[in-house]
Amino acid sequence: MNIKLKIWRQPNAKSKGRFETYSLTDVSSDMSFLEMLDYLNNNLIREGKEPVAFEHDCREGICGSCGIYINGRAHGPQHRTTTCELRMREFKDGNTITVEPWRAAAFPVIKDLIVDRSPLDKIMQSGGFVTINAGAAQDANSILVNKKNADEAFDSASCIGCGACVAACKNSSAMLFIASKITHLAQFPQGQVETHQRVKAMVAKMDELGFGGCTNTRACEAECPKGISISNIAKLNREFFVAKLKE
Amino acid sequence: MNGIFSSSIGKKLIMSISGLFLMVFLLVHLTVNLMLLVGNGEVFNQAAHFMATNPAIKIIEPVLAIGFIIHILYASIITLQNRKTRPIGYSKTSSNGVTSWASKNMYILGGTVLVFLVIHITNFYWKLKFGEVPSISVNNGLTQIDDTYSLVSGLFISYWWFDLIYVVGAIMLGFHLSHGFWSAFQTIGWNNKIWIKRLEVIAYIYAIIIAVGFSIIPLYFLILK
Ligand code: HEM
Ligand code: SF4
Numbered sequence: 001m002n003i004k005l006k007i008w009r010q011p012n013a014k015s016k017g018r019f020e021t022y023s024l025t026d027v028s029s030d031m032s033f034l035e036m037l038d039y040l041n042n043n044l045i046r047e048g049k050e051p052v053a054f055e056h057d058c059r060e061g062i063c064g065s066c067g068i069y070i071n072g073r074a075h076g077p078q079h080r081t082t083t084c085e086l087r088m089r090e091f092k093d094g095n096t097i098t099v100e101p102w103r104a105a106a107f108p109v110i111k112d113l114i115v116d117r118s119p120l121d122k123i124m125q126s127g128g129f130v131t132i133n134a135g136a137a138q139d140a141n142s143i144l145v146n147k148k149n150a151d152e153a154f155d156s157a158s159c160i161g162c163g164a165c166v167a168a169c170k171n172s173s174a175m176l177f178i179a180s181k182i183t184h185l186a187q188f189p190q191g192q193v194e195t196h197q198r199v200k201a202m203v204a205k206m207d208e209l210g211f212g213g214c215t216n217t218r219a220c221e222a223e224c225p226k227g228i229s230i231s232n233i234a235k236l237n238r239e240f241f242v243a244k245l246k247e
Numbered sequence: 248m249n250g251i252f253s254s255s256i257g258k259k260l261i262m263s264i265s266g267l268f269l270m271v272f273l274l275v276h277l278t279v280n281l282m283l284l285v286g287n288g289e290v291f292n293q294a295a296h297f298m299a300t301n302p303a304i305k306i307i308e309p310v311l312a313i314g315f316i317i318h319i320l321y322a323s324i325i326t327l328q329n330r331k332t333r334p335i336g337y338s339k340t341s342s343n344g345v346t347s348w349a350s351k352n353m354y355i356l357g358g359t360v361l362v363f364l365v366i367h368i369t370n371f372y373w374k375l376k377f378g379e380v381p382s383i384s385v386n387n388g389l390t391q392i393d394d395t396y397s398l399v400s401g402l403f404i405s406y407w408w409f410d411l412i413y414v415v416g417a418i419m420l421g422f423h424l425s426h427g428f429w430s431a432f433q434t435i436g437w438n439n440k441i442w443i444k445r446l447e448v449i450a451y452i453y454a455i456i457i458a459v460g461f462s463i464i465p466l467y468f469l470i471l472k
């Protein structure tokens with residue numbers, strides 16, 4: 001298939017970026033979106049031009065580094081799919097595809113399609129951990145967790161920190177990300193020790209770093225490649241109010 | 248409780264509680280107003296008189312005003328703060344198939360409701376409190392009460408564009424509540440994967456009751472009187 005790409009190019013964080021248009025012929029519909037970008041970059045390098053910078057690592061939907069805003073959707077048009085797992089068969093021959101970086105004050109562009117997602121790490125550092133010694137595998141087996149909690153925790157723990165929730169939210173809110181971490185840790189005995197501290201610290205950090213608040217538009221859960229539900233946000237809100245009341 | 252209301256979630260809690268309070272008020276208000284459709288106005292006049300003179304309602308009135316002010320104030324604070332979070336927007340956006348139009352436009356919808364509210368208050372409340380309203384005798388001539396029915400029916404029968412304003416106002420409010428209703432429960436934390444579907448259905452039912460209920464009153468006077 002032949003496609004046109006309208007890609008955001010920005011040499012560094014300080015410069016003003018702009019869109020460049022590229023035509024690409026003989027794209028296989030079996031290529032992943034990132035393979036298509038590799039193919040484009042090979043062409044650009046051969047022509048002596050600067051390749052398009054984009055972030056990627058696992059290319060199997062587990063590391064969360066590949067987020068790109070494609071045709072007006074975070075991670076592109078396919079539901080519950082990361083950019084690296086998106087296939088070109090989702091597009092039609094002759095399509096023009098608009099490719100932009102995540103847009104949020106909290107996620108400044110570093111280069112082209114790469115943004116600085118370290119604010120999510122800062123939120124994690126503020127409380128997204130347990131301080132007790134969780135031991136080795138056999139210790140985990142000796143602490144009983146009921147099946148319902150284990151399942152819910154597992155769903156929440158599937159968040160890969162890609163930031164699509166922030167990118168898709170009209171308020172650039174990181175609530176779904178935080179909610180998944182809070183819900184995950186709140187299900188386990190190991191997470192109880194600092195549960196109140198954790199939720200207060202993580203929410204305060206989110207507010208401090210320039211993410212917006214939640215207005216329940218559900219854009220986050222619609223675009224989350226892992227299908228994290230906003231029921232996690234309801235749980236986060238409960239945990240937050242309880243923590244504040246117990247102060 | 249330290250600093251709860253300066254956090255993003257705490258501010259949203261204020262929106263939610265004030266919104267829930269306003270939604271209860273709307274149900275009471277609609278119930279009284281629907282009495283306009285009963286008989287020749289005696290029932291409504293009596294109900295309006297009861298509402299205007301009852302001490303409990305007198306206490307609730309300023310609370311209601313404060314409820315509105317807080318809701319509008321925090322709506323503005325939250326909306327302004329959230330608008331600052333994306334200095335460079337996307338050049339292309341597409342629907343995700345889930346996000347409702349109302350949820351993205353709550354401030355505009357609320358703003359329209361506010362414009363309507365000002366018109367509505369000058370139409371009736373202001374006149375009843377501070378203006379001249381004809382009175383009518385009830386209890387075999389023993390008591391004189393405001394003829395609120397004539398005030399309302401007069402406006403709706405004489406000016407078709409007021410009927411239009413009231414119907415549009417009711418529909419905008421309906422849209423506001425189609426999102427606001429379930430959103431308020433989500434904000435408080437009373438939601439999960441099962442309840443979200445139920446709350447959405449109840450939200451639509453509530454929104455339709457409010458929009459249709461308040462719309463049929465001006466339409467009744469426009470068409471039937
Ligand atoms: C009778 C009138 C009104 C009722 C019953 C009402 C009810 C509600 C409810 C229940 C919510 C949901 C709260 C939540 O998501 O937690 C809400 C949200 C909202 N309301 Fe109202 N409202 C009314 C009037 C207004 C007015 C006059 C404005 C003026 C600007 C307004 C602006 C907003 C905004 C911007 C939101 C969204 C806030 C957010 O999601 O952050 N509302 N309203
Ligand atoms: S909640 Fe979903 S969209 Fe948000 S960071 Fe985690 S995986 Fe990505």
Ligand code: FES
Pocket residue numbers: 055056057058059060061062063064065066067082083084085
């Ligand atoms: S590259 Fe790891 S999730 Fe896409």
